[in-house]
Amino acid sequence: MSYRYGEYRDGPDPLAPPYDVRSALDQMGDAVLSGSNPGHALRDLLKQGLPGAQDRRGLDDLLREVRRRRRELRERGRLDGTLERARALLDKAIGQERSELFPDPSDDARLRESELDGLSDDTASAIQELSTYQWRSAAARQTFEELRGLLRREVLDSQFRGMREALANPDPAAMERVREMMSELNDMLDRDARGEHTQDDFENFMSKYEDMFPESPRNLEELVDTLARRAAATQRLLASLTPRQREELNALINQTLEQAGMGEQMRRLGESLYSRRPDLAWNTPERLTGDDPMGMGDAVTALDELADLTQLEAALRQDYPGARLDDIDEGAIRRALGRAAVDDLEALRQIERELEQQGYLRRQRGKLELTPKAVRRLGETALRRVFASLESGRRGDHDQVDAGAAGELTGSSRPWRFGDEQPIDVVRTVVNGVRRGGRGAVTLSVDDFEVAETERRTAAAVCLLVDLSYSMALRGTWAAAKQTAMALQALVASKFPQDSVQIIGFSNYARVLQPDELAGLEWDMVQGTNLHHALLIAGRHLDRHPDFEPVVLVVTDGEPTAHLRRNGSAAFEWPPTQETLELTLAEVDKMTRRRATLNVFMLAEDERLKEFVNEVARRNGGRVFSSSADRLGEYVVSDFLRTRRAR
Incomplete structure (x- = not known):
């Protein structure tokens, strides 16, 4: 028997390595860390395509092909x-x-x-x-x-x-x-x-x-x-x-x-x-704008294809609420662009499915969200970016082999909890499995795992107050603030697990932001910079941890323009009223009595903002940083590490 070998033409190469879904998440992460939300980040990924072993075209490439085909059909001839x-x-x-x-x-x-x-x-x-x-x-x-x-x-x-x-x-x-x-x-x-x-x-x-x-x-x-x-x-x-x-x-x-x-x-x-x-x-x-007259059958065929292409263009744009790749008609893609385009579309669909199946994305009430697993990975990415821009410091400032181990091993252990990164106590884990399972084969469950305890270092109660007001988006500083929050969260979780960190966002009101909420966080389309409310929430966090060292960091681009009334509603005025300034500074004084130092990171050169933060520094003894957006993460993380070393 004789054999002939050639290029495989019946669809995707079956021997090609699969696309790494983590690379897709990292591509999405670039957009998320730049201020986008997960839904927009996934849409951008699908539009750009999947570079890699097979260089799959994205929706934008397919859209350009559809539009080129439409131009050709329109210029083909006349209908009469x-x-x-x-x-x-x-x-x-x-x-x-x-x-x-x-x-x-x-x-x-x-x-x-x-x-x-x-x-x-x-x-x-x-x-x-x-x-x-x-x-x-x-x-x-x-x-x-x-x-x-x-x-x-x-x-x-x-x-x-x-x-x-x-x-x-x-x-x-x-x-x-x-x-x-x-x-x-x-x-x-x-x-x-x-x-x-x-x-x-x-x-x-x-x-x-x-x-x-x-x-x-x-x-x-x-x-x-x-x-x-x-x-x-x-x-x-x-x-x-x-x-x-x-x-x-x-x-x-x-x-x-x-x-x-x-x-x-x-x-x-x-x-x-x-x-x-x-x-x-x-x-x-x-x-149709061509010069050559077309027969009726040919004209109908051209118009049929144009209708297909028009619907296909709308589906490929994916710019309508609830848009999904499943909305794109595979038959229309095949008729208009051929089998290769169908394979490219299926590769994009596979990435979307894999991101959900592997636990990186989830849909809640029709809205796309990143899971805690994905947020941790993006937080680590944000932290690596910050460390990449920092100058080399003393040993111990950066990565450590036993990330999450707060000190020397004590010889004791405790049950494993979600988020623990201490080393697993293998002996006690297996013993727990034997005790639970009795004779025969030993199977381990989550409840069997124990981690080795380490000496406890001084713990800190960390509060990062992030301005979410619309001016952050207008000035282009929102993406840097979001990335900084994720980097600090990842740093505390990995290097200082004994610390208690709380991230608080504030605009006309303030609210606590959960770690898995950060990636999808967007600025608020409202007026108001209610630092008064944010300091109130931060004070409660510090009071819940009286034995922890207080660390308070404030990121803002404007002076306070709102405060919380006694009935719980927000009062906004610009320029800020004397009442807003007095109530905010009163909370600053409370922070001083708690021995909490407020370090403020200014993202604007506004004279009124400078005057306010200088008064904060005078009352509290904290420091003021005038940082550009691209160096915000470096400033915040460096200051936090300096504070923790000092403790």
């Missing part, structure tokens, strides 16, 4: 080609008849010329009037039959793609077979409407008329979809012509069908198709 060609053949036949009559001096010849002179200017009417005319010229008779054959082929081809080839020869038997097909098709649709249709009926029908349906539908639903789209394209062709052209072509279509004995069957079919697919754009005009 059948009318133009019919008129040309009609004029040719009349000219040939006149040439035959001119030398004849008889009254019959003059009467015939008079009849030709009185023909209607309308092409369809003229053809109808000449249908009973007795041609003297054999050439004219042949040209007129050529005209009628052209119309018959074009009209039927506009309804059934590929019919033009089936009727290339003027064979009465071929026309009779078309009539039988239409009758059986209508009967099958009627049985389906009554609920009596079976797949066997469809297969019997296709075994007889398979050559008339090059699309090779697999069932009645696919056949109806194909015919309905083509019928709708025919209606769009008529709607795209001028009123006079529309009237002429419509008359030609009806006249041709009646002469072929198919008028009633075609009306039945059209009504059935419209009732099944009223959602198609049946009468929407479409403009």
Whole structure:
């Protein structure tokens, strides 16, 4: 036996390495850390594509291909080609008849010329009037039959793609077979409407008329979809012509069908198709800008493809609420762009599914969210970015091999808790499994695991207060603040697990932000910088940990412009009222009495903000940092590490 080897062409390479879903998460992470939410980050990832072993195209690449294809179709030709060609053949036949009559001096010849002179200017009417005319010229008779054959082929081809080839020869038997097909098709649709249709009926029908349906539908639903789209394209062709052209072509279509004995069957079919697919754009005009006249069948095919491409473009944009890749019609992708585009789309769908199945994404009430697992990974990424910009410090400032071990091992252990990164006590874990399971094979459950305890270092109660007001987005500082919050959360969780960290966001009100909420966090579209409320919440956190060392960090780009009233509502005024400033500074004084130092990171050079933070520093003894957005994370993390080393 001999073998031949070549490039694999039947879809994706089955031996290619799978796309690493963690790389997809990291690509999303770049957008999330730049201030985007998970839904937008995933959409951007799918638009850009998946670089890697197979370099899959993204939605933007497919969208460009669709738009290029639409331009090509629009520039292909004009829609009135059948009318133009019919008129040309009609004029040719009349000219040939006149040439035959001119030398004849008889009254019959003059009467015939008079009849030709009185023909209607309308092409369809003229053809109808000449249908009973007795041609003297054999050439004219042949040209007129050529005209009628052209119309018959074009009209039927506009309804059934590929019919033009089936009727290339003027064979009465071929026309009779078309009539039988239409009758059986209508009967099958009627049985389906009554609920009596079976797949066997469809297969019997296709075994007889398979050559008339090059699309090779697999069932009645696919056949109806194909015919309905083509019928709708025919209606769009008529709607795209001028009123006079529309009237002429419509008359030609009806006249041709009646002469072929198919008028009633075609009306039945059209009504059935419209009732099944009223959602198609049946009468929407479409403009083609090319110079070459197109036959009716070709024009309908072009309009059918244009309708497909229009719907495909809307689906590929994914810019409507609740958009999913499953909304994109795979059949439309295949028809428009080929098999390779279908493979690219399936790769994108697979990434979306894998991110959910592997526990990185979840949908809550239709909204896409990152899971704690994904947030931890992004927090570590944010922390690596911050450390990459820090200058080398003393040993111990950065990564440590036993991340999460707060000190020397004490020799004791405790049950494992979610989030623990201390080393597993293997012996005690296995012993717990043996005790629980008794004799035989030992199986471990989550409750069996214990971790080795370490010496306890001084713990800190950490509060990071982050401004969420709309001005953060306007100044372009929101992404840096979000990344800094995630980096600090990851640093405390990994390097200082004994610390208690609380991140508080504030705009017109303040609220505690959970770790898994940070990645999807966005600024608030409201006015107000309620630092007063944020300090109140931070004070409660510090009071819950009286034995912890207090660490308070404030990131803001504006002076306080709101405070909390006694009834719990927020009061906003700009410029800030004296009451807002006094209440905020009163909370600063409370922080001072708690021995909590407030370090403020300014993200704007506003004079009123400088005046306020200088007063905070004077009252509290904390420091003021005037940081650019791109160095905010470096400043906050460095200050936190300095504070923890000092403790």
